[in-house]
Amino acid sequence: MTVNLIGLGRDVYKGLPTTLCAGCGHNSITNHLIKALFEYGVQPHKLAKMSGIGCSSKTPAYFVEQAHGFNGVHGRMPSAATGAKLANRELMVLGISGDGDTASIGLGQFVHMVRRNLDIVYIVENNGVYGLTKGQFSATADVGSTLKNGTPNEYSTIDICGLAIELGATFVARSFSGDGKQLVPMLQAAFSHRGTSIIDIISPCVTFNDHTGSTKSYSYVKDHELVANMPDFIRPREEVTVDYEPGTVQRVTLEDGAQVLLRKVDRDYDATDRIGALRTIHESRAQGEFVTGLLFVDPNVPDLCEREKMIEKPLKDLNEEDLRISREAWTTLFD
Amino acid sequence: MQQRSVNDFTIRVATVNGSGSQSSNLVLTNAIFRMGIPVAPKNVFPSNIEGLPTWFDVRVSSKGYQCRTREIDVLVALNAATWRTDAASVRPGGVIVHEATYPVSGEAQRDDVTYYAVPFNELAKANFKDGALRKYLLNMIYVGVLAELLGIDEATIEAAIGTQFKRKPSAVTTNMDAARLGFVHTREQLTKRDAFALERIAGPTDGLVFMDGNRAAALGCIMGGCTVAAWYPITPSSSLCESFIQLADKYRVDKTTGEKNVAVVQAEDELAAIGMVFGAGWAGARAMTSTSGPGLSLMAEWAGYGYYAEVPGVIFDVQRAGPSTGLPTRTMQGDVAFAYQLSHGDTKHIVLLPATVQEAYEMAMDAFDLADRFQTPVFVLSDLDLGMNSWMTKPLPYPERPFDRGKVLGEKDLNRLESWGRYRDVDHDGVPYRTLPGTNHSSAGFFTRGTGHDEEARYSEQPDVWQRNLDRLVRKHDTARMAVPQPVTDERQNAIGLLAYGTTHHAIVEARDELRKDGIEVDYMRVRALPFSSDIAAFVRRHDRVYVVEQNRDGQVYGLLRAELPQHLIGRLHSIRHYNGVPIDAHAVIDPLLAAERQPAVVAE
Structure with a gap:
């Protein structure tokens, strides 16, 4: 049996059988996640799988069954994730959300999580539609795209990546559920990034949003994806063995010493240029395309725990002696 | 002169x-x-x-x-x-x-x-x-x-x-x-x-000192081991979290490294504040938020989650006059019934009702123990009068009791046990066992969810499984009934009893003395928590008439008592209500009581 760096087999990273529709993009994402977690060697007991409500938010049941999961209330996963991380900063917090959960009901919490740079890998499984309630538009639906019955969306779209970059996010990426080559190393880079990692994954809804009027269908994605870069993930202290032509790769060193090598595809894209990233997102949208890749990264921003100057030890493990005012100091309170 | x-x-x-x-x-x-x-x-x-x-x-x-x-x-x-x-x-x-x-x-x-x-x-x-x-x-x-x-x-x-x-x-x-x-x-x-x-x-x-209830509650949070606080500013509760921050900055900081063993987040709203509390409670920290009525309204959905998924958390509600924005700087006991049943579906919470500065402190500590013991949200309902006014109090006693972290299984326990299930009622008290994220054991993990689940925390829509779980939650609630702070009674076999809670107590004290001057002796029971102790029914049984005195328009605890006491006792209950926004005074108790006692119909009942 093949085992990973910490001696665990791939099966450990699997979960319960999916209950989503056959062909759902979310199932592909789950499989890529399993691969990424397995290869990375994530310790199951250190993983906290957080989610809100919706099709996407069911998926934490389908990977790493051993890990603790928290399927909270609609749109409020960021707050629960914040509490969990503060209680035990040793946890690797993985949040799974959807476009409704993030961009509509949960937009406020999403915004403030990003502002705080909570150390979390936050995945948006973005299909532009409400699946569980049978096919209403979400706020990430593009203007002019239609529902299955032909009704067009007339309201402006929320671009998760554009918004996150605007808010000061420190790791922002977009990919496609069918693109494991791009997504798996991207996820692993996010695992190594300390701070909020936003990964917006276009994930077609085969039941309600895979038709010709949709801009989140398999065929639309194939024709309109603009790949900014392809990441390679290099673990801490691991040697870079692949040769790259000079000038074709951007190298970013992450908090834990891991590196992400960004192979430039379409053009000379700089993933450390916040304003450039925003420009690319807007330009591609204007051209009817959507840009994928690690769009922006800044590994040098303190996360919430660091800003709060928290001790390294998990707060959950502290006892009376650690937490109570001493008897001597107590009496001075009532002088 | x-x-x-x-x-x-x-x-x-x-x-x-x-x-x-x-x-x-x-x-x-x-x-x-x-x-x-x-x-x-x-x-x-x-x-x-x-x-x-x-x-x-x-x-x-x-x-x-x-x-x-x-x-x-x-x-x-x-x-x-x-x-x-x-x-x-x-x-x-x-x-x-x-x-x-x-x-x-x-x-x-x-x-x-x-x-x-x-x-x-x-x-x-x-x-x-x-x-x-x-x-x-x-x-x-x-x-x-x-x-x-x-x-x-x-x-x-x-x-x-x-x-x-x-x-x-x-x-x-x-x-x-x-x-x-x-x-x-x-x-x-x-x-x-x-x-x-x-x-x-x-x-x-x-030997007395001055203190306001919000500071006392903040001290209770510090001594009760609270490590995560999340809040959104709202009158009259802001000074509770501000006091907590002030105390934490002094007593929760390592003097050499400057590192803190506490985290305080000013959240974007009360939905986020309570979400952070449950996230932290789930992960094993003692967490609290403080708010007032409008904030409590926003917490309703999460409160049901905490109740049903069984996650500890402490919520202070320093009540102000509502409905709506109401009178933000005036007092009321207006959230009791709402807090008790906060959320949709069948939901019943533990609610503590401090009357004094010392109780604001002690019940804050109790709340963390009860939240861990019963793995559920615990609401501490103070009010503006207690929270923001200065009261004379004895110096607060140093806690002698260790934390009660409740039924938490660690690695060693899991090695010993052949199997365990998150929502099994092993001890027949309705209170299950839990594990915390980070526990290094292959069977430690489970999926916490607000959706229907069975004893093993697996998703279930089965009618019998659903009902069994709701019935266990009632069993847990009944176990809590005698574990919460019990009523305090001053009783001398009189025919009339007064029943009150929270800051209404102080008007009752004076009212009883005044009534005594008029030759009317009344017994008194001060309720200190929900769910109701069984002592309350016994008190009502021993009296011909029990006046429930409270600071709200609709007689909220009177209503809850009518719903929960045995049918034959309900006729003995009468309601006295004060709700003009300023704290209750003795005459607000005496006048309606005398008026009622002089009505032959009431006496004959």
């Missing part, structure tokens, strides 16, 4: 908010307290930063009554806008100290009170060159005037000023000089013509 009134009267200071009268009022309160005389200050303030009328009542009570009085004996009038109504509010025989320029003539003039006109503005103008400081120091002049009129000596005022400006010693001299202006002016220009006096007594205030 009427008969002397010593150590039993109420002083009201009427000013404009933002004028800095708070310090002066606290100095006055503290000075009287230093003379050994019990005092109860009540700040009745507007929802405004500057320019609206505000009142500060100092009740002086040799018997130590802590509730508000309806009538004012001594008024300090420093607000031109409310001058006429303020003057009219003084009880016949009372005293009015007022700014000399206010008109005292015509129909507004009363011949049943004693007026003392003091040129406060003129004195301030002549003595304080600094215009910015002037309006603050003016307030200290009335402290001197009142002190001289009522009989507080200069040394006592000076000591009280020292306490008030402990952290700013430079202010002591300036303020004392201002107070002295009042003393001197009164001695030289006024002749004492009223009956009110303060006389030093020994005993009743010995």
Whole structure:
């Protein structure tokens, strides 16, 4: 049996059988996640799988069954994730959300999580539609795209990546559920990034949003994806063995010493240029395309725990002696 | 001159908010307290930063009554806008100290009170060159005037000023000089013509200190081991979290590294605050939020999640007058029924009802233990009166009890057990076992969810599984019934019983004494938590009539008792309600009780 760096087999990273529709993009994402977690060697007991409500938010049941999961209330996963991380900063917090959960009901919490740079890998499984309630538009639906019955969306779209970059996010990426080559190393880079990692994954809804009027269908994605870069993930202290032509790769060193090598595809894209990233997102949208890749990264921003100057030890493990005012100091309170 | 009134009267200071009268009022309160005389200050303030009328009542009570009085004996009038109504509010025989320029003539003039006109503005103008400081120091002049009129000596005022400006010693001299202006002016220009006096007594205030309920609750959070606090500012609860932050900055920081063993987040709203609490509680930290009515409304969905997914968390609700934005700076016991059943579906929570500063502290600690023990949200329902007013209290006792972290399985337990299930009722008390994320064991993990689940935390829509789980939650609630703070009873086999909770207690104490003077003895039970202890039904059974007294319009606890007590006892319950936004006074208990007792229909019931 093949085992990973910490001696665990791939099966450990699997979960319960999916209950989503056959062909759902979310199932592909789950499989890529399993691969990424397995290869990375994530310790199951250190993983906290957080989610809100919706099709996407069911998926934490389908990977790493051993890990603790928290399927909270609609749109409020960021707050629960914040509490969990503060209680035990040793946890690797993985949040799974959807476009409704993030961009509509949960937009406020999403915004403030990003502002705080909570150390979390936050995945948006973005299909532009409400699946569980049978096919209403979400706020990430593009203007002019239609529902299955032909009704067009007339309201402006929320671009998760554009918004996150605007808010000061420190790791922002977009990919496609069918693109494991791009997504798996991207996820692993996010695992190594300390701070909020936003990964917006276009994930077609085969039941309600895979038709010709949709801009989140398999065929639309194939024709309109603009790949900014392809990441390679290099673990801490691991040697870079692949040769790259000079000038074709951007190298970013992450908090834990891991590196992400960004192979430039379409053009000379700089993933450390916040304003450039925003420009690319807007330009591609204007051209009817959507840009994928690690769009922006800044590994040098303190996360919430660091800003709060928290001790390294998990707060959950502290006892009376650690937490109570001493008897001597107590009496001075009532002088 | 009427008969002397010593150590039993109420002083009201009427000013404009933002004028800095708070310090002066606290100095006055503290000075009287230093003379050994019990005092109860009540700040009745507007929802405004500057320019609206505000009142500060100092009740002086040799018997130590802590509730508000309806009538004012001594008024300090420093607000031109409310001058006429303020003057009219003084009880016949009372005293009015007022700014000399206010008109005292015509129909507004009363011949049943004693007026003392003091040129406060003129004195301030002549003595304080600094215009910015002037309006603050003016307030200290009335402290001197009142002190001289009522009989507080200069040394006592000076000591009280020292306490008030402990952290700013430079202010002591300036303020004392201002107070002295009042003393001197009164001695030289006024002749004492009223009956009110303060006389030093020994005993009743010995060893007591002043504290507000919000600070006491914050101390309870510190001593109760709270490590995560998430909050959204809202009157009147903000000072609870602000006190917590202040204490944490002092006592939860490693002096050498500067690292903290606490995390406080000012959240974007109350939905996020409660979400952070449950996230932290799920991951094993003791977490709290503090809020008031509107914030509690926003927490409703999460509250049901905490109840059903069984996640610990502590929620302080410092109640204010609602509905809606209501009166943000006025008090009410208006959230009890709402908090008890907060969320959709069948939901019942543990609710603690502190009446005193000491209980605000102790119940804060209890709340963390109960939340862990029962793996559920615990609500502590204080109110503005308790939370924001200063109360005399004994120094808070150092906790001797260790934390009760409840039924948590660790690695070793899991090695020992053949299997475990998150929602199994192993001990038949409705309380299951849980594990925390981070527990290094392959069977530790489970999926916490608000959706239907079975004993093993697996998703289930099975009718029998669903109902079994809801029934277990009732069993857990029933176990909590006798684990929460139990009622306190003072009973002498009388036919009439009073039942109250929270700050209503202080009006009951005085009301019972007053009724006794009229020959009416009433028993008293103070409820301290929900779910109701079984002692409550027993108390009702022992009485012909039980008056449930509370500070809300709809008789919320009266209603809950009617719903939960045995059918044959319900007819014995009667409801007395006070809901005008200011704290309840003894007459709000006595008058309706006497009216009801005089109605033959009620007595015959």
